[in-house]
Amino acid sequence: MLGEAMILFQIAGIGMIVAIIHTVLKQMGKEEIAQFTTLMGFILVLLIVLGKLSELFQQIKSVFLFQG
Amino acid sequence: MDIIIVVSIGIVASLLALIVKEQNSSIAFFVVVVTGIIIFLFVLQKITGILLLIEQLGERANVEGLYIKTILKIIGIAYITEFGAHLIRDAGLSAIAAKIELAGKIIIITVAIPILTAVIETILHFMPGG
Numbered sequence: 018m019l020g021e022a023m024i025l026f027q028i029a030g031i032g033m034i035v036a037i038i039h040t041v042l043k044q045m046g047k048e049e050i051a052q053f054t055t056l057m058g059f060i061l062v063l064l065i066v067l068g069k070l071s072e073l074f075q076q077i078k079s080v081f082l083f084q085g
Numbered sequence: 086m087d088i089i090i091v092v093s094i095g096i097v098a099s100l101l102a103l104i105v106k107e108q109n110s111s112i113a114f115f116v117v118v119v120t121g122i123i124i125f126l127f128v129l130q131k132i133t134g135i136l137l138l139i140e141q142l143g144e145r146a147n148v149e150g151l152y153i154k155t156i157l158k159i160i161g162i163a164y165i166t167e168f169g170a171h172l173i174r175d176a177g178l179s180a181i182a183a184k185i186e187l188a189g190k191i192i193i194i195t196v197a198i199p200i201l202t203a204v205i206e207t208i209l210h211f212m213p214g215g
Contacts, residue, residue, distance in 0.1 A: 021123050022094050028116050029101040036108030055109070062115045069122045074165075076129050080136065081161025 024069070028062050035059075087131075091124055114176055121172060125164075155200055159193050 035058030042051035098120035106113035136157060143153040166189030174182040 021126070022097070024119055025094075025098050025101055025116060025123070028112060028119060029105050032105040032109045032112030032116070035112070036105075039109075058109075059111055062112050066115050066118055066122075069119055073122045073126055073129075076126060077161055077165060080129055080133055081157050081164070 024065065028065065031058055031062055087127070091127060094123060095120065117175060118172055121168060125168060152200060155196060158196050162189060162193055162196065165189075 035055055038054050038058075039051045042048075042054060098116060102113045102116040102120075105116060139157075140153060143150075166186060170182040170185045170189075173179075173185065
């Protein structure tokens with residue numbers, strides 16, 4: 018349970034680091050690369066969250082609906 | 086002391102979400118989603134024990150297995166629907182959330198059709214001359 022909660026800090030950390038990178042790149046005047054970084058961070062977090070979500074749905078299926 | 090764990094995870098998650106929201110609101114939403122998933126997974130382990138109890142009670146009371154299975158299915162659908170609808174309402178899309186709730190209700194009724202027909206048949210059976 019507490020070990021799983023570490024994923025929260027992971028995601029929040031990714032969010033903050035991506036925001037910092039975005040700000041730095043913007044200051045350097047590289048708008049496109051800054052946008053790209055934000056998109057990449059979003060996709061990274063999306064992958065993590067999708068893994069967790071599929072785990073949740075599998076668990077609900079096996080508990081409530083009696084199938085794999 | 087499980088509830089303390091759940092509440093502290095909720096508080097920490099809301100703090101993190103508030104902090105991240107200032108810089109990157111889409112990732113803050115993911116923090117909220119993952120919090121919901123973690124708490125739900127935690128509760129699901131407890132629910133398994135309750136469901137076992139319900140099944141045993143049903144067997145002892147000679148309730149037909151189909152009915153208990155249907156009820157469990159309905160509870161599961163209701164949980165999933167609530168989870169999704171609340172998350173989407175948090176993201177600010179209450180129109181889609183309302184549609185998800187509607188879909189949940191309709192799917193629950195379709196799952197419950199065997200029970201409904203059984204009830205109606207029983208009532209018709211009681212009626213004189215039916």
